[in-house]
Amino acid sequence: MRLEDLPTSVLCEVLSRFEAQELMTLACTCKLFHQVATTDITDGFWMRLYKLHYGFDVEPDPECGWKGRYRDAFLRTKxxxxxxxxxxxxxIENQIKDIEREVRTLHEEALDLKHQVRSHASLYREIDRVKSAEVALKTWSPASVSARHKQVVEQTPVDKATRLCCVRQEIEVSKHLLKSVLLRLENKKRKLGALEETLTASRAR
Known part of the structure; x- marks a missing residue:
């Protein structure tokens, strides 16, 4: 038996089992269902749906009927x-903008800290070279070499061991701060990615 062979009363009974959104989908996909939904479904069906979803207002409207009332309420709700x-x-878009700014700031902080680590490491090597020159100055060496060691030592009169200790501490502090900033940066990037996925999903609805 084909769908067209069923009596209209049976089709109305079938369609009355569906909610409005499902009914509209059926009406869009089947010409026969569209005809029945448009002309043959009784006002009682729309009254039932209206009271089910919008029961706060159940006064009938003689001008548009229950179908028109359901349509208006559906559009308002939509x-x-x-x-x-x-x-x-x-x-979500504002949250993304805020996090993007935070990511840029953290990225700049990370670059500054990396530069500090490199600068401190370079200073440490230079002071260590001076300290080595001090040791070499106390040992026998050719006059030209001794003169060079003496020049290096005289150019850096501060206590080398103390200065090396301070620079080493500065390097450790900078590395610790850098590690913390990179961790925060990674967390912000993950949060940013999650928000972007949520935004994409919301726009696709």
């Missing part, structure tokens, strides 16, 4: 839902 979703999308 508009409210769309506005709510748009506010949600806007909130």
């Amino acid at each position: 508009l409210i839902r769309q506005r709510s979703e748009q506010r949600r999308v806007t909130l």
Whole structure:
């Protein structure tokens, strides 16, 4: 038996089992269902749906009937839902902008700290070279070499061991700060990725 062979009363009974959104989908995919949904479904079906979803207002409207009332209520609800979703999308977009700014700031901090580590390491090597020159100055060496060691030592009159200790501590502090910044940067990037996925999913609805 074909669908067209079924009596209209049976088709109406079948369609009455569906919610409005499902009914609209059937009406869009089947010409016969579209005809029945448009002309043959009784006003009682729309009254049932209206009271089910919008029972806060059950007074009949003689001008548009229950079908028209359901349509108007559905469109109002849809508009409210769309506005709510748009506010949600806007909130996510603002969160993304904030995190992008934080990511840029953390990236700049990481670059500065890397530069500090390199600078301190270079200073440490230079002081260590001076300290080695001091030791070499106390040992026998050709006059030209001794003169060079003496020049290096005289150019750096501070206590080398103390200075080396301070620079070493500065390097460790900078490395610790860098590790912390890189960890925060990674966390922000993960959060940014999650928000971007949520935003994409929201726009696809």
